[in-house]
Amino acid sequence: MNHPPLRILRRGETITLHNVPPERTLLEVLREDLHSCGTKEGCGEGDCGACTVVLGQEENGQLRTRAVNSCIKPAHAANGMALWTVEDLVQPDGSLHPTQQAMAQCHASQCGFCTPGFVMSLFSLYQNHTLQGETVSREQAAQALSGNLCRCTGYRPILDAAESMQTLPRVAVDEVETLSKLKLLAQELRGPEPDSTYISPTTLKDLLQTRARHPQAQLVAGCTDVGLWITKMHKEFGRIIDLTRVAELQRVETYPHHIAIGAAVSLTDAFAALVADRPQLTDFAHRFAGQPVRNAGTLGGNVANGSPIGDSMPLLIALGANVVLMRWEQEKNGKGQIRHREMPLEKLYTGYRQNVFLPNEVLAWIKVPRPTASELTRSYKISKRFEDDISAVCLVLSLHIVDGVVHQASIGAGGVAATPARAAQTEAALRGQPWNMTTVQRAQQVLRAEFSPISDMRASSDYRRTVLGNLLQRFWLESQGQALVEVRQLRAEGAHA
Structure with a gap:
């Protein structure tokens, strides 16, 4: 090499x-x-x-x-x-x-x-x-x-x-x-060398063929987490495949019923596309790491990494996102073709840092449904610092309420399980019920019992369960038009804005 x-x-x-x-x-x-x-x-x-x-x-x-x-x-x-x-x-x-x-x-x-x-x-x-x-x-x-x-x-x-x-x-x-x-300079750069230690394919076909040849190589898409493995865990990689230059995966494509975000799209641009459809996500997008991390990191990399405290997955789960996995399949006659499969994002994970990827498979696209008139979506991140901090709890709720009744409920949670998770039991407790305080109080109890989070440096298990229920109550209050005050919005009298 x-x-x-x-x-x-x-x-x-x-x-x-x-x-x-x-x-x-x-x-x-x-x-x-x-x-x-x-x-x-x-x-x-x-x-x-x-x-x-x-x-x-x-x-x-x-x-x-x-x-x-x-x-x-x-x-x-x-x-x-x-x-x-x-x-x-x-x-x-x-x-x-x-x-x-x-x-x-x-x-x-x-x-x-x-x-x-x-x-x-x-x-x-x-x-x-x-x-x-x-x-x-x-x-x-x-x-x-x-x-x-x-x-x-x-x-x-x-x-x-x-x-x-x-x-x-x-x-x-x-x-x-x-x-x-x-x-x-671009004209001087040679194409990816098959035996190189750092390969940056520029087309989807090249990426998938490279992945098929080197299934053990470390795949990166922004490297904002893998970078920590290098600087903190002192890992060394024999070969890295960087997908951020793949032209097809650098796009955000808009369709009537969904947007498709390529795995090489930066977090900055991916959140801009999500906020364009749902302006209420503006603060949540801003709180996703600092600006330099959002500029370098990708939504695809965050999802593929699958950290249980990654903030994008609870959001995407609540929005009903699917992921598209692609691979190059070599045939006996020497030819090959691109295969793909699609699944709900939460089905990607099987355990802590474990997933369903095949050795030659790459996460290529994230498909996010467009909002509907009946959708009520809110996202909450609880962390010690307002900016540039990891969540103790992340909760995103998306309800479709028609004539005062919850017709659909989709809830994503982070920081409370070994993987980013869907709160399926709480969704069931809300579905078909009138959207009132009684329903919310029952759902709070279900939500607090649905997960068994760990205690760590960021928060205790009891704190996390309590906050989960409190956030659901906050969601209810906001849906009734109450404007809740946040500490970060307070200013000392006479303070310079």
């Missing part, structure tokens, strides 16, 4: 690195191979944001830039992309980029360790909004910085900087030149 060359566009020049192992992270390459130490190593798990960099690639003829965590991103996943780190923002004459200048003017740095990550998240915000003529609100800035943590300065001056950078003279990346050089 051989390690494929790694080529990245940086400061207008193509950088080529050889002999980069498949599990080597982008952060390691930056700090140890390229000696770019402005990008910091903090948590090593995509949580603190100190390692944030910005990657750019062509999408629909335009340059799209995204902030990502370099600590859990395989270096080869950035192959053929443009890269910016904090060192790359200073102008040729030595002047600071508006994001850096605003941070300095607003005294938004103290110890400075986290500052490069904040600057890069702001740079992505600047590229995607400020340079497009949009005014960035404080709320937008907070969302863009949701994956960055600061222990000493606090966030007010950093948010001040996000607003202040818009008032400074504009500094733009030469998009035409960058796209031109990315196109030339």
Whole structure:
């Protein structure tokens, strides 16, 4: 086996690195191979944001830039992309980029360790909004910085900087030149080599054939969880198959009765498609990890990974989503064809981190039904931090209520079992019943008894069961028009918004 060359566009020049192992992270390459130490190593798990960099690639003829965590991103996943780190923002004459200048003017740095990550998240915000003529609100800035943590300065001056950078003279990346050089770089990149240690197929057929040849290879689709296996468990992989470049799986397709989300669609874009159909999911989508994780991770990867505390599965279960699994089947005559099967998402899991995948099978699509007029859907995430935290309990409820009667009930739960689960007994307790407090109280008892969650560092078993029932009551109160106050919405008197 051989390690494929790694080529990245940086400061207008193509950088080529050889002999980069498949599990080597982008952060390691930056700090140890390229000696770019402005990008910091903090948590090593995509949580603190100190390692944030910005990657750019062509999408629909335009340059799209995204902030990502370099600590859990395989270096080869950035192959053929443009890269910016904090060192790359200073102008040729030595002047600071508006994001850096605003941070300095607003005294938004103290110890400075986290500052490069904040600057890069702001740079992505600047590229995607400020340079497009949009005014960035404080709320937008907070969302863009949701994956960055600061222990000493606090966030007010950093948010001040996000607003202040818009008032400074504009500094733009030469998009035409960058796209031109990315196109030339793409022509230099060779197709996937069958014996390579890091394979990035570009077509669905190539992906399935590669998977059939290498059923033991580690499949990644964003690597925001597998990255932790590398940095925390020190796993090494003989071969990685990366499906994020497969053209067919990068799309969100809209049909009259469902949308189909490809396994290579980022969490950012997947949630945007879900929110477009169901605006009430906006807050839930925002709370799904920090922005850099959502930019790098994929919905398909989250579902295939099957973590019992992954937030997307309870949501998709409640919405009645199906998954489409595909494989390449070789025939005796030497020819082959693509086979597929479809099933409800919850049927994918058989136990903790166990599933029904065949060795040569890949999760290709997630099909989510479109909403109907009678649908009432709410999603709840309970965690210690509002942003960038793992759920202690996740509950999503979707009811179809007609003339005051529950005709259909679909409930997904996370953090309460060995797998993401459907609350089938509670659904049965609601179905066909009048939508009133008596029905809700009976269903609360069923829901609390339906699962036997464990006690761990995030919550006790009793707490989780209690919260499950309380969330169902909250759902009922909200359905009756009660606007419930959340702690995060409270402001101290005279506090700066």
